[in-house]
Amino acid sequence: MPRILARYLIETAHPLPAAAESMAGEQSSGTFVDVPGETDELRERHGARVERIDELETVSEPSLPGSSPPEGTTESDATYTRAEVDLSFPLENVGTSLPNLLTTVAGNLFELAPFSGLRLRDLEVPDEFAESCPGPQFGIEGTRELLGVHDRPIVGTIVKPNVGLSPDDTADIVETMVESGLDFIKDDELIASPPYSPVEERIEAVMDVIHRHEDRTGETVMYACNVTGDVREMKARHDAVVEAGGDCVMVSVNSVGLSGFLELRRHAEVPIHAHRNGWGALSRCPQLGFDYAAYQTFWRLAGADHLHVNGIRNKFCEPDESVIESARACQRPIVDDSDRAVPVFSSGQWAGQASDTYEALENVDLMYLAGGGIMGHPDGPAAGVAHLKQGWEAAMEGIPLEEYAEDHEELRRAIEKFGPVGSGR
Amino acid sequence: MPRILARYLIETAHPLPAAAESMAGEQSSGTFVDVPGETDELRERHGARVERIDELETVSEPSLPGSSPPEGTTESDATYTRAEVDLSFPLENVGTSLPNLLTTVAGNLFELAPFSGLRLRDLEVPDEFAESCPGPQFGIEGTRELLGVHDRPIVGTIVKPNVGLSPDDTADIVETMVESGLDFIKDDELIASPPYSPVEERIEAVMDVIHRHEDRTGETVMYACNVTGDVREMKARHDAVVEAGGDCVMVSVNSVGLSGFLELRRHAEVPIHAHRNGWGALSRCPQLGFDYAAYQTFWRLAGADHLHVNGIRNKFCEPDESVIESARACQRPIVDDSDRAVPVFSSGQWAGQASDTYEALENVDLMYLAGGGIMGHPDGPAAGVAHLKQGWEAAMEGIPLEEYAEDHEELRRAIEKFGPVGSGR
Numbered sequence: 001m002p003r004i005l006a007r008y009l010i011e012t013a014h015p016l017p018a019a020a021e022s023m024a025g026e027q028s029s030g031t032f033v034d035v036p037g038e039t040d041e042l043r044e045r046h047g048a049r050v051e052r053i054d055e056l057e058t059v060s061e062p063s064l065p066g067s068s069p070p071e072g073t074t075e076s077d078a079t080y081t082r083a084e085v086d087l088s089f090p091l092e093n094v095g096t097s098l099p100n101l102l103t104t105v106a107g108n109l110f111e112l113a114p115f116s117g118l119r120l121r122d123l124e125v126p127d128e129f130a131e132s133c134p135g136p137q138f139g140i141e142g143t144r145e146l147l148g149v150h151d152r153p154i155v156g157t158i159v160k161p162n163v164g165l166s167p168d169d170t171a172d173i174v175e176t177m178v179e180s181g182l183d184f185i186k187d188d189e190l191i192a193s194p195p196y197s198p199v200e201e202r203i204e205a206v207m208d209v210i211h212r213h214e215d216r217t218g219e220t221v222m223y224a225c226n227v228t229g230d231v232r233e234m235k236a237r238h239d240a241v242v243e244a245g246g247d248c249v250m251v252s253v254n255s256v257g258l259s260g261f262l263e264l265r266r267h268a269e270v271p272i273h274a275h276r277n278g279w280g281a282l283s284r285c286p287q288l289g290f291d292y293a294a295y296q297t298f299w300r301l302a303g304a305d306h307l308h309v310n311g312i313r314n315k316f317c318e319p320d321e322s323v324i325e326s327a328r329a330c331q332r333p334i335v336d337d338s339d340r341a342v343p344v345f346s347s348g349q350w351a352g353q354a355s356d357t358y359e360a361l362e363n364v365d366l367m368y369l370a371g372g373g374i375m376g377h378p379d380g381p382a383a384g385v386a387h388l389k390q391g392w393e394a395a396m397e398g399i400p401l402e403e404y405a406e407d408h409e410e411l412r413r414a415i416e417k418f419g420p421v422g423s424g425r
Numbered sequence: 426m427p428r429i430l431a432r433y434l435i436e437t438a439h440p441l442p443a444a445a446e447s448m449a450g451e452q453s454s455g456t457f458v459d460v461p462g463e464t465d466e467l468r469e470r471h472g473a474r475v476e477r478i479d480e481l482e483t484v485s486e487p488s489l490p491g492s493s494p495p496e497g498t499t500e501s502d503a504t505y506t507r508a509e510v511d512l513s514f515p516l517e518n519v520g521t522s523l524p525n526l527l528t529t530v531a532g533n534l535f536e537l538a539p540f541s542g543l544r545l546r547d548l549e550v551p552d553e554f555a556e557s558c559p560g561p562q563f564g565i566e567g568t569r570e571l572l573g574v575h576d577r578p579i580v581g582t583i584v585k586p587n588v589g590l591s592p593d594d595t596a597d598i599v600e601t602m603v604e605s606g607l608d609f610i611k612d613d614e615l616i617a618s619p620p621y622s623p624v625e626e627r628i629e630a631v632m633d634v635i636h637r638h639e640d641r642t643g644e645t646v647m648y649a650c651n652v653t654g655d656v657r658e659m660k661a662r663h664d665a666v667v668e669a670g671g672d673c674v675m676v677s678v679n680s681v682g683l684s685g686f687l688e689l690r691r692h693a694e695v696p697i698h699a700h701r702n703g704w705g706a707l708s709r710c711p712q713l714g715f716d717y718a719a720y721q722t723f724w725r726l727a728g729a730d731h732l733h734v735n736g737i738r739n740k741f742c743e744p745d746e747s748v749i750e751s752a753r754a755c756q757r758p759i760v761d762d763s764d765r766a767v768p769v770f771s772s773g774q775w776a777g778q779a780s781d782t783y784e785a786l787e788n789v790d791l792m793y794l795a796g797g798g799i800m801g802h803p804d805g806p807a808a809g810v811a812h813l814k815q816g817w818e819a820a821m822e823g824i825p826l827e828e829y830a831e832d833h834e835e836l837r838r839a840i841e842k843f844g845p846v847g848s849g850r
Contacts, residue, residue: 027615029586037598038586046589064709066742092620093588097654099680100617103702107614107677110705110742118705120809161454161463163518164471173462189532190452192525225735229522231688232654252532255524257682261655277528280535280543285710316536317491 013115062116116285156184265303349392436542487541542712634793640846690728776816
């Protein structure tokens with residue numbers, strides 16, 4: 001019988017083997033609970049197993065409040081050991097249901113009394129999941145094909161101001177953007193379909209601009225229209241996007257949830273751009289919640305084509321290693337290359353982070369979004385887009401940015417404004 | 426224009442007014458970002474407002490990593506001030522969309538650089554939300570009516586072992602349970618519709634037992650069948666429940682998400698029992714995530730009839746004050762009494778917590794679930810249920826449990842086994 005593998009970072013004042021067994025027991029059929037009907041056969045068939053315990057450092061203070069110290073100790077005189085623990089669960093316990101997988105590997109166990117820290121780090125699912133879940137419909141290859149952009153990152157930006165623009169105002173800003181030569185434009189997560197800018201009206205206005213640009217230049221620009229809402233709203237908005245000739249929808253995945261997202265994915269004819277706002281609540285405490293490596297697995301299996309990963313030297317709190325690890329996770333096959341998602345880099349990005357991003361990922365199968373890095377270029381948005389492309393050329397050719405800037409004016413001017421090269425915008 | 430009010434607990438090394446303004450700006454139209462098209466008129470109409478800042482204690486260490494200290498200080502020499510901050514957002518920014526409300530009040534802001542702590546504590550929405558969102562269809566009154574149980578808590582239990590039982594095994598255990606005289610039985614969150622116990626088969630087997638019991642005794646027992654899954658699965662399973670004469674469905678809300686839940690609610694003909702597994706990841710770090718007062722607002726507006734709140738002296742990590750505050754929040758009207766949800770107490774419950782629970786809530790409009798407190802009673806499950814009802818009679822009459830036990834044998838025997846009275850099971 002195939003098994004699901006979940007990797008946790010734990011912190012506990014209890015002996016590690018007993019603590020790990022209590023996780024396995026709580027999330028399946030436990031050996032520590034005496035329940036009529038819980039036969040040896042049932043435990044053998046349905047019990048979660050502790051596959052590995054790797055002891056890490058010890059700390060003197062519990063990271064999270066509320067844990068129960070072992071008998072005979074108090075919270076303050078106990079010592080707390082961290083460890084990485086692998087549990088495996090029989091596939092049969094869950095089937096291939098993503099919502100029920102989440103309950104199994106990341107349900108009540110965050111609140112178990114022996115733990116002053118518990119974080120889901122990684123997840124490996126049997127191939128049955130990929131066969132049964134929709135997965136990305138477009139991924140990097142499908143997105144590149146729609147855009148006709150190959151062998152470099154997909155360069156894009158975000159419509160700002162993030163709230164308050166009417167459909168016509170949005171179209172005006174999009175007009176400036178498409179003229180700058182970029183590949184991709186997305187809505188901000190704060191505008192979905194509010195009364196002052198219903199998707200149905202906004203998509204008409206924006207696609208009119210984009211279609212005129214395409215007719216004129218032959219260049220495609222992808223617009224990720226934020227369709228976040230109820231299931232029926234998302235489906236209707238998706239249809240309005242397709243009807244207007246649009247080629248991407250954006251969804252705030254944490255706001256929508258797995259079941260609603262799956263329903264949209266099964267309905268979708270265009271790539272789904274997955275925005276992860278709210279992710280900080282699930283990840284910012286180092287001893288609680290999720291690593292993105294585990295979390296993105298759910299959204300990819302559910303069918304996210306593009307997944308936000310923040311950016312190197314971003315304006316938020318996330319360290320660069322975490323950003324890179326997230327991007328690598330999105331690109332790592334679950335079963336095969338067809339289930340890879342496109343990591344979306346954004347927040348404070350300009351050419352200055354291109355070479356570090358490229359060195360870490362060793363490929364260009366990504367989206368690289370800049371706001372100020374494009375719109376704030378001293379010579380305007382077209383120069384902003386040009387400087388980003390130049391920065392990535394330099395990165396891919398292994399040429400230092402300053403050197404490449406010697407005969408690339410837009411890059412040179414960007415370094416003057418946004419530099420030094422090792423910094424974020 | 427009506428406004429949405431969100432209350433946060435923050436921790437920051439920056440001056441409080443500037444920090445609060447940065448939250449408002451990031452989540453609406455900010456005054457700190459210079460963007461073309463961001464007019465004064467737009468800011469006036471769409472900007473979030475800082476309504477109140479209430480300074481609290483100062484700490485010397487940041488609670489969360491990654492925050493940027495003010496210029497001229499380092500992370501270690503900065504001091505960190507906590508405060509409660511109220512922000513208001515124009516309703517027009519969001520409309521009455523629950524997923525987009527979540528993105529607005531609890532999206533990217535958890536990752537904002539000035540903050541070493543950020544937690545959403547409470548939420549007040551304009552009446553327009555209640556008018557537009559489905560809300561609880563049954564709540565306490567509707568649930569009482571279905572059950573014919575009034576003037577006392579609804580007493581229930583959870584089918585165990587939590588995984589591995591076939592439909593017939595489940596029915597056998599339910600048979601013992603219904604004979605014990607309880608009102609309510611629920612599935613464990615770990616069993617939804619796995620290959621070894623599809624909902625369609627389980628509900629037939631269980632309802633057969635319940636119907637025979639009802640025919641014999643005239644007493645109704647509610648069975649919350651766990652239908653968690655994709656939207657189409659949940660709808661089909663709901664229909665199977667109704668078809669079999671069932672009267673409740675259970676959903677793991679965090680696994681399903683708001684959009685899928687809303688879709689089920691609009692389809693539902695029976696109460697929805699909302700299980701909050703995974704809640705620990707959103708709440709256990711005191712300076713991050715959500716208070717339940719805020720979180721439960723989303724699920725009630727979306728239509729949860731019953732909402733889990735843990736229990737006093739529970740087996741998990743949550744302190745009693747938090748449990749009580751959660752239960753009070755579920756019972757507090759958003760607009761009026763019709764939108765109150767039933768708080769569901771569970772985890773280590775027996776009669777010993779009845780009087781403390783009653784004193785804190787001052788009402789009995791709740792579910793009181795016990796596992797071991799019923800099945801582990803020395804004289805069997807019927808005595809287990811009897812002792813719970815006796816415990817609540819004592820609580821409501823203000824009689825000390827030990828005194829009431831003098832002429833209530835089941836209670837007396839329970840105190841012997843589960844006591845002393847101030848303890849959890």
